[in-house]
Amino acid sequence: RKEVEQDPGPFNVPEGATVAFNCTYSNSASQSFFWYRQDCRKEPKLLMSVYSSGNEDGRFTAQLNRASQYISLLIRDSKLSDSATYLCVVNRDQGSQGNLIFGKGTKLSVKP
Amino acid sequence: GAGVSQSPSNKVTEKGKDVELRCDPISGHTALYWYRQRLGQGLEFLIYFQGNSAPDKSGLPSDRFSAERTGESVSTLTIQRTQQEDSAVYLCASSLGVGWAAPQHFGDGTRLSIL
Numbered sequence: 246r247k248e249v250e251q252d253p254g255p256f257n258v259p260e261g262a263t264v265a266f267n268c269t270y271s272n273s274a275s276q277s278f279f280w281y282r283q284d285c286r287k288e289p290k291l292l293m294s295v296y297s298s299g300n301e302d303g304r305f306t307a308q309l310n311r312a313s314q315y316i317s318l319l320i321r322d323s324k325l326s327d328s329a330t331y332l333c334v335v336n337r338d339q340g341s342q343g344n345l346i347f348g349k350g351t352k353l354s355v356k357p
Numbered sequence: 358g359a360g361v362s363q364s365p366s367n368k369v370t371e372k373g374k375d376v377e378l379r380c381d382p383i384s385g386h387t388a389l390y391w392y393r394q395r396l397g398q399g400l401e402f403l404i405y406f407q408g409n410s411a412p413d414k415s416g417l418p419s420d421r422f423s424a425e426r427t428g429e430s431v432s433t434l435t436i437q438r439t440q441q442e443d444s445a446v447y448l449c450a451s452s453l454g455v456g457w458a459a460p461q462h463f464g465d466g467t468r469l470s471i472l
Contacts, residue, residue, distance in 0.1 A: 277458050279460055287465075288464060288465055288466050289448075289463050290463070291460050294460065334460075336458075343388065343390050343461075344388070344459060345460075345461055347399065349399030350399060
């Protein structure tokens with residue numbers, strides 16, 4: 246099982262739609278989870294952290310399911326500007342490659 | 358500055374030349390990371406520094422790649438005898454530490470093109 250696994254997409258949705266991405270992780274000891282957003286030919290930017298109790302930031306909701314080892318991102322009322330690749334990020338035990346593992350991303354395309 | 362700064366933003370060079378990429382992390386961030394991203398691909402981890410030390414350099418693709426960090430600040434990634442497969446965006450990130458709760462903040466990257 247890959248350390249962090251995401252459906253690469255693309256997810257093509259109309260404006261105003263609700264879309265959800267899932268991400269699975271392999272290390273049951275992981276404690277920190279993030280969603281990053283990467284626009285085409287730009288650097289990744291932190292979108293939100295994912296807390297155990299779930300958290301919401303405007304149209305974005307992140308959930309954590311420890312038992313099944315997955316996190317999710319829900320985007321409501323999609324905007325054209327939401328088009329991007331969404332990276333699932335999970336911490337690893339302190340080791341040779343730093344603290345975070347980045348998934349390869351799920352591509353979202355919001356159409357008018 | 359407020360964010361991670363990388364230079365140059367773009368670099369075009371001939372195969373076989375050496376290149377040096379620079380990263381200025383966010384002030385106070387003790388951890389610094391280098392990644393490579395080829396077009397349409399995910400992030401490929403290269404190396405990270407805690408302070409001025411790199412715990413493990415095995416992520417570097419070949420012995421043509423080296424990196425250093427000084428003053429717990431600026432880092433330089435050097436690629437010797439560049440090859441066409443080195444063409445990619447090289448991203449630097451920094452974080453407050455390598456603690457598990459510390460998110461990484463990225464620079465704009467250096468887009469490297471080898472002719």
